[in-house]
Amino acid sequence: MNTSPFALIILFINIGYCQSSTYVNCINYQDAAYRETMGEYITYRPGSFYIQDSDQSGYVNFIKLSPPVNSNVMFDSTYVPVAGRWNKEYFWDGLGLFDPKSLIFYLKNVASSGSADISIKYIPVDDQSNKDLLPVVGDWTGQGFDSIGVYDRSKKSFYLRNTNTNGSADIILSINDTFNVATSNPVVGDWQNDGIIRVGVYDEQTSIFSIRLTNDPSNNTIERFQFGPTFSQRIGIAGQWTVNKTGVGIILGGDWILKYSLASGAGDAEYGMIPRAVERLELPVVGRFQPSRCRTITNNSTANPTPLWAQNAIVYEMRIETFTDVIMFGKNASSFQAATTLLSQLADLGITLLSLNPILNDGCTSVTIDPRILNAYSNKYPNILNPCLSTNRSDPTQVDQEFTQFVSTAHQFGMHVIVDNVVHGIDPSSTYITTLPADFFMHYENGSFIITQWGTVALDWSSQALRSWWISSIGLKWVHTYDIDGFRIDLEPAYVGSVLWKELRDSVENMTGKQILLITELINSQGTQAYTFDFTQNKYLLFSNTTNYPDFMNGLNLVDECSRNYETYVSVGISNHDSSRYAAFGRLSYFGYAFILSPMVPRFFQGEEFNATYDWFIGPNVLYFNQSDWQQNSYSSNIYLRNQVKRLISIRKQYRTILAPLDRPLNRVNILRITQYSNDTIDLEPYSMWNEATNPGASITVLASRNSSGLASLTIPLQSMSYNMTLWLHYHIVDLLNQSLLYIVDNPNRNQTQINLHLNLDHGSVVPILIQGCNTDC
Secondary structure (H helix, E strand, O other), X not given: OOOOOOOOOOOOXXXXXXXXXXXXXXXXXXXXXXXXXXXXXXXXXXXEEEEEOOOOOOOEEEEEEEOOOOOOOOOOOOOEEEEEOOOOOOOOOEEEEEEOOOOEEEEEOOOXXXXXXXXXXXXXXXXXXXXXXXXXXXXXXXXXXXXXXXXXXXXXXXXXXXXXXXXOOOEEEEXXXXXXXXXXXXXXXXXXXXXXXXXXXXXXXXXEEEEEOOOOOOOOOEEEEEOOOOOOOEEEEEEEEEXXXXXXXXXXXXXXXXXXXXXXXXXOEEEEOOOXXXXXXXXXXXXXXXXXXXXXXXXXXXXXXXXXXXXXXXXXXXXXHHHXXXXXXXXXXXXXXXXXXXXXXXXXXXXXXEEEOOOEEOOOOOOOOOHHHOOHHHOOEEEEEOHHHOOOOOOOOHHHHHHHHHHHHHHHOOOEEEEEEEOOEEOOOOOHHHHOOHXXXXXXXXXXXXXXXXXXXXXXXXXXXXXXXXXXXXXXXXXXXXXOOEEEEEXXXXXXXXXXXXXXXXHHHHHHOOOOEEEEOXXXXXOOOOOOOOEEEEEEEOOOOOOOOOEOOOOOOHHHHOOOXXXXXXXXXXXXXXXXXXXXXXXXXXXXXXXXXXXXXXXXXXXXXXXXXXXXEOOOOOHHHEOOOHHHHHOHHHHHHHHHHHHHHHHHHHOOOOOOOOOOOHHHOEEEEOOEOOOOXXXXXXXXXXXXXXXXXXXXEEEEOOOOOEEEEEEEEHHHHOHHHHOOOEEEEEEOOOOEEEEEEEOOOOOOOEEEEEEEEOOOOEEEEEEEEEOOOO
């Protein structure tokens, strides 16, 4: 994407409540009204925007802006987006487009589909060249609405108008700073947090923001700071990401990296943006966009809550093609029937939720094709089961029967089943490219297909016809026909956002009365969108051998992460199908610490519970193509590991009200960092958890070692948990994994403020310690 023609709008609206009779479903937006959210303009679909609501719900809207009524204007890919409050009578920001050829702004008073309300021509001064002019808008004088302006890159100057009428600049401001003109873009913001918008530039070559502190032409005071990596292909942005305080950010490879202040340093948040098909073909807009629930609507329903069965899930990710092997299962390997025979072992382990990698038809039509070598994430036929996952490929009905039996058996064992749903596009070799309606797909202006970074033909999720087909032919079909319990949605919410999935949840509940589970692979700015999604798949990995996930075994702190407000359940994995290896290496500490014995939802990948190896690759070196070897499940050392993992899961279930999944908001769980004595050598920081409301007098402390061994000496500060924790007559100290009483601490004066622990830990071990207060015998 050419990053030179773009605009970013920073706005201030002094509003606490929706008051107009036009907005019927309004609630108190006193906080949300002062925050700005993100949007993108789709350059290859002229007039098309995706924007997020400003109530911080993350709800995404598709908006199509059209030229003014009775005009002969045709928007094209060279137009640049703007957003602003063009009229004092409107509470929220509207949208607009700037034509760099005619220098005309086309503005709509509200952020909704329809024709532009006004058109305004900027009249250049003297020798200004159209090719050097980029649009900006803002409230330059504090008058309560935003007006237009341009940035002349060649002159390093801003030309601003105080009214939304045709004309030349009322204010001319220069940026007297050293920066590379060719790689600079304008940014505007309320730098002083006083309601007046001021100007600045961002040099993507040096990552330096140069912001002007006044709109007085005679006062050229500049503030400079660096934010972002120093290489090209970025866009500098700014916005009031928090209440009444302006920060900055960059757009990098389709992601928004935000800083909540005007300063150098690390970013405070990194978000995968709402629906996108091809990175760097979108331009950013920032504003306070009217929340959907504050519009005139007829449906007053609320979002579906997470199913109760999912709130204490133990998730097991599996790929049917590689889950069973030829040595043990012969010609029935890689089938649902073979996988069904192993479900009793997973239930015995304690698994409650099976998450299946794509089981759709990936082109495996021949009986001679090895289904393990194909990649179903290419999304060839998303609404048809893969016939090669049955024991009789020549009978097209066999796979339906075997999958139905698989799901039924899982349900009998108390396990639920969800399947992968892939939404980025359709495999170019699929016949669906020609048989499905053309408007299901994204096209460039010349009519050619847009290809995603995954090599698929991009789907056009603004099409209501596509969404309706997807819901009926995939969503409802899979739930109704096979009785599955939900979907794990690949790459979401980066491609579709929340609209489709909210429609799917409502449709399933209306038709079947069933509440389904929706898991996204990625996490967005609010962690969930309008409470449409329940889990994020792998916001965290325990040990990451990729750069995609934070790593609890290399410095990331569990207690710190539990203070973040993702407003969704968050899962943690040791490995997943994208990993290049199993990461636990047979160490029990990897299963206990920050995984099973944490407030996050544990997510296994097939085979790691018995220390499976990763040397049987059928394709590329990722676990998706690694063949599980169930003979390894019978090795004596692996039997011991599996039984210990089983015991850890039983501890989690027994003390689920203490070791509970993080609920909305995420930071409700009681978790405390425990400091070791300075002479100790244990390399993982212990933590304690408790729940005084449901487990009076009880806390669980998790000690673990990754690479070290030795004495762990630590103090558990009872008074930091709860005053009531200090008042028990006795405290029983129990090793939960080995089910042994270590010792008893008496408290006759009922003033025990701390418990001292001294334990030897072996390399790769974990010890969950229960401290239980008692007034009689425990």
